[in-house]
Amino acid sequence: MKNLSILVLEDEPFQRLIAVTALRQLGLVNIHEAEDGASALSLLKSCGGVDIAFCDLRMAGMDGAAFLRHASQAGVIRSVILSSEVEPELRQATIAMIRCLGLDFLGDLGKPFDMQRAAGLLERHAALPARIEAFTTTSAPPTLEEILEGLAQGEFEPFFQPKVCMESGELHGAEVLARWRHPQRGLLSPGHFLPVMERHGLIDRLFWQLVEQGLELQQELARSGRQVNLAFNIHPRQLGNLDIAERVGLALESAGLPGSGLTFELTENGLVEAPAASLESLVRLRLMGCGLAMDDFGAGYSSLDRLCELPFSQVKLDAAFVRKLNNQPRSRAIISSAVAMADAMDLTLVVEGVETNEQRDRLLSLGCKVAQGFLFARPLDRSSFRNLLANHPQPGIH
Structure with missing residues (x-):
């Protein structure tokens, strides 16, 4: 220091x-x-x-x-x-x-x-992991040509942010987040490239590259007897493509892995935009054994309606409620209600954005069990995530 x-x-x-x-x-x-x-x-x-x-x-x-x-x-x-x-x-x-x-x-x-x-x-x-400088003296965003070259060269890679049992420290899996290891600009977060990708229809291509690398990691872990659930963010437009479930199934079959090792996270607002065909895709993914999580729960306007309609297995409570724990008593009431609702609906509740021991203790007192946030780990590259897993016991079945 x-x-x-x-x-x-x-x-x-x-x-x-x-x-x-x-x-x-x-x-x-x-x-x-x-x-x-x-x-x-x-x-x-x-x-x-x-x-x-x-x-x-x-x-x-x-x-x-x-x-x-x-x-x-x-x-x-x-x-x-x-x-x-x-x-x-x-x-x-x-x-x-x-x-x-x-x-x-x-x-x-x-x-x-x-x-x-x-x-x-x-x-x-x-305690932060070492990283390549992510910025240069110019603030110009990367061009479409740079992004296409990065995709072709395999420069995009998954980083893993663990989901942790707050009481025991057991890992319940990890969310997969995209990073771009740019040869000149350094390590770039999604804010630098996702807007351009969305405008040019490249989200699906990035998604499958991350899934492929995630399955490779799961295969490697399986050889040593370790399993870890990986959660991938999915864009609502992808659900309108009826072959997404089939492609996931083929990828799992080729890797020799069960569907239970994958979870797909969808934002509440994104579900409002999703086409009708998305229902079929979600049902088929759940039939394969994949998990389905509503991300940023409480940040949109139709959470409860969508929970009734769609086959979710997990709910991720938006980090805004954790940040307001100390100064907004109503946030504590909402979190308690979310815990009760998740228990009644047999859903796993994951609390996002936990950064301090004080927040963890308050959340435990409200009945929360599983969380994600900088208190437990920041997004880790593949090597750092493997090291983290090596230092954690294999969790039981939850």
Whole structure:
């Protein structure tokens, strides 16, 4: 941790002094400080960037939000710790923005500066997997030609984010997330390439590349007696293609794997857009033994109706309810109701977005069992995920 490079972006001199002094007491020596976003950007470009930015939001001139956008585009920071007094709703929107920018959000320090909490947040950065720089000095999105070349060269790969039993630590499987290991731009998250893929009808091609690689991993694990359920996000337009179930079946047969090893996640809003033919595809996938999850439950408008109509086996509660646990009592009521509903309908409830031990403890007290989030693991590449599995016992049948 002592080798970390830090930026303290704070417009109030006394608060900035407190933060810098506390960080030095933690043994950190590579500390930069700035009073506004513009001077911070100039400083970071001259020094080559930092690992972590402690960022205030309300500042004269360029505010914290604008600074984070410019810093992410320039590739001069990797992780962010918020240190600002703002309303809860504004704070949550900022956190969402940070993640959309492809930056690692380590936590919210608030004010005044708490050295013990700061040390804990810095440890989160140390636990992050190493990664290739995801940004260059240009913010231009990749072109269609780049994406087609990346697909042809096999540059897109699955990352795996575990679903974990909060009480025992057992793995219940993992969600498969797309990443692009671009030869020049580095490791890119979906926000950089999915919009272009959607516009040009390339989602299906990406989907099958991820499924193929996921099945290869399952075959490898099966040879050592290990099974892990992998969940793939599926676009509503794909369900309108009646051969999707047949292709899944052929892929499973060729790999010699059971359908129970796969789950397909659909967003609630996406189901509203899905054509009538999607019902047949969903039924056929369930007949094969595949799981079906409603993703981001509660974020749309027809959750309960769709749960009655479609053959779901799992519900993933939207992360927004977890983020509001501390300041919105109604969120706790909704989570408790979701637990009761899932139990009554014999569905597995997976809570998304769990980031702190406090959230985990609150969720356990509300009856939640399975969760997904940065507290347990960030999305891992294939090698890191295999290592994680090697350190976890084979879970029982749930």
